[in-house]
Amino acid sequence: MKNNTDSKEKILTVASRLFQVKGYNATGLNEILKESGAPKGSLYYYFPDGKEELALEAIKLSSQFIQASIQTALAKYSNPIEAIQYNIKCIIESLEEDKVQNVSIGLLALETHLSSEPLRAACQEAFYAFKNIYTEKLIKNGLPKEVAQELSAVILAMIEGAITISVTQKNVADLIVASKQIGILLNHYFCDQ
Amino acid sequence: MKNNTDSKEKILTVASRLFQVKGYNATGLNEILKESGAPKGSLYYYFPDGKEELALEAIKLSSQFIQASIQTALAKYSNPIEAIQYNIKCIIESLEEDKVQNVSIGLLALETHLSSEPLRAACQEAFYAFKNIYTEKLIKNGLPKEVAQELSAVILAMIEGAITISVTQKNVADLIVASKQIGILLNHYFCDQ
DNA sequence: ACAATATTATAACGACCGGTCTATATGCAT
DNA sequence: ATGCATATAGACCGGTCGTTATAATATTGT
Numbered sequence: 001m002k003n004n005t006d007s008k009e010k011i012l013t014v015a016s017r018l019f020q021v022k023g024y025n026a027t028g029l030n031e032i033l034k035e036s037g038a039p040k041g042s043l044y045y046y047f048p049d050g051k052e053e054l055a056l057e058a059i060k061l062s063s064q065f066i067q068a069s070i071q072t073a074l075a076k077y078s079n080p081i082e083a084i085q086y087n088i089k090c091i092i093e094s095l096e097e098d099k100v101q102n103v104s105i106g107l108l109a110l111e112t113h114l115s116s117e118p119l120r121a122a123c124q125e126a127f128y129a130f131k132n133i134y135t136e137k138l139i140k141n142g143l144p145k146e147v148a149q150e151l152s153a154v155i156l157a158m159i160e161g162a163i164t165i166s167v168t169q170k171n172v173a174d175l176i177v178a179s180k181q182i183g184i185l186l187n188h189y190f191c192d193q
Numbered sequence: 194m195k196n197n198t199d200s201k202e203k204i205l206t207v208a209s210r211l212f213q214v215k216g217y218n219a220t221g222l223n224e225i226l227k228e229s230g231a232p233k234g235s236l237y238y239y240f241p242d243g244k245e246e247l248a249l250e251a252i253k254l255s256s257q258f259i260q261a262s263i264q265t266a267l268a269k270y271s272n273p274i275e276a277i278q279y280n281i282k283c284i285i286e287s288l289e290e291d292k293v294q295n296v297s298i299g300l301l302a303l304e305t306h307l308s309s310e311p312l313r314a315a316c317q318e319a320f321y322a323f324k325n326i327y328t329e330k331l332i333k334n335g336l337p338k339e340v341a342q343e344l345s346a347v348i349l350a351m352i353e354g355a356i357t358i359s360v361t362q363k364n365v366a367d368l369i370v371a372s373k374q375i376g377i378l379l380n381h382y383f384c385d386q
Numbered sequence: 387a388c389a390a391t392a393t394t395a396t397a398a399c400g401a402c403c404g405g406t407c408t409a410t411a412t413g414c415a416t
Numbered sequence: 417a418t419g420c421a422t423a424t425a426g427a428c429c430g431g432t433c434g435t436t437a438t439a440a441t442a443t444t445g446t
Binding site: 044 | 432
């Protein structure tokens with residue numbers, strides 16, 4: 001029998017967004033159901049292990065969207081500095097439109113790393129995947145692998161941190177500064193080659 | 194009547210730690226009371242506006258401790274690069290001892306920025322204060338004010354982001370890398386003077 | 387049409403939540 | 417000792433939480 005309804009997808013889509021924006025602990029299952037219009041029986045039918053299982057799949061879905069965003073942005077320019085700065089520009093635009101969706105899993109990572117090993121591991125994997133996209137872009141432009149890996153760790157950390165501070169301050173100033181300084185730091189590596 | 198017991202302080206100290214580590218929404222008042230040994234009546238006696246008021250004071254207390262840590266670390270060396278790297282080294286040591294306490298308010302900031310304006314504003318103020326400590330160190334070492342402000346925004350973002358990723362990965366590799374690259378970035382500014 | 391499977395629907399449950407309230411205890415000054 | 421102000425103690429409340437259970441309904445294939 002084929003799945004002919006959308007309940008699973010609706011639940012997952014709403015959960016993915018709410019978990020990213022409000023966090024795991026501040027998002028209730030009833031809230032997800034209300035917003036998705038799905039029946040409660042379906043939630044446990046599709047996610048029999050409950051909230052944690054739903055969150056695990058939501059993190060994976062979020063990670064895929066974020067990866068796609070990073071990839072799309074990085075593909076816009078062959079120059080890695082421009083590409084990464086464009087990637088940050090896209091994040092800035094999202095935040096300015098009050099869309100905190102699919103730009104960060106930082107909140108989920110911070111709130112679950114001690115309370116749920118499966119969720120921590122999923123966030124770790126997501127961060128690893130994000131870093132890898134930056135790494136590949138840098139390698140493709142001539143940086144040695146170890147340097148590329150270091151720099152992508154720095155880029156991701158700076159973006160995550162700048163998002164945290166920017167949403168708190170309700171302005172994107174720190175992301176703009178981060179973008180500029182990432183450019184200066186990367187320039188140091190590329191122009192010294 | 195003099196306060197001859199420590200209930201207010203105990204509540205606040207436990208709350209400060211638990212809110213930082215587990216977050217606001219995952220920490221229940223009954224948990225704070227249990228751990229602090231304080232009576233529930235005292236909680237509402239000292240914090241009549243409830244959980245949010247407690248969290249507000251907890252954020253301020255956390256901020257003071259973090260500021261003190263940054264200041265102590267930065268005072269260890271006159272050279273700002275060494276000082277900031279020492280500051281990060283202290284954070285690394287805390288994380289390695291499984292002490293996520295008084296190193297970051299990132300979790301609190303991310304989970305409350307949309308749900309509580311007083312808490313968001315308190316976190317904003319805290320971030321501003323942290324940045325200011327770095328800014329002053331950089332100015333004292335000859336950087337123009339605007340540059341110093343940009344760089345401290347970057348330093349704080351990188352530290353916050355690297356903490357997020359490090360606790361998720363359960364290793365401090367990204368903080369170590371962040372420390373090194375902050376050195377390289379700052380070197381670019383100081384050696385170009 | 388029927389059987390098997392998938393999905394829905396929803397009441398109920400125990401646990402926990404933040405907050406309220408009132409009686410009592412404590413501390414201090416007179 | 418008494419009275420007043422401060423602080424404690426803990427029962428209670430209505431609400432929400434995540435989960436379970438079960439019956440009903442929908443869907444699909446033969």
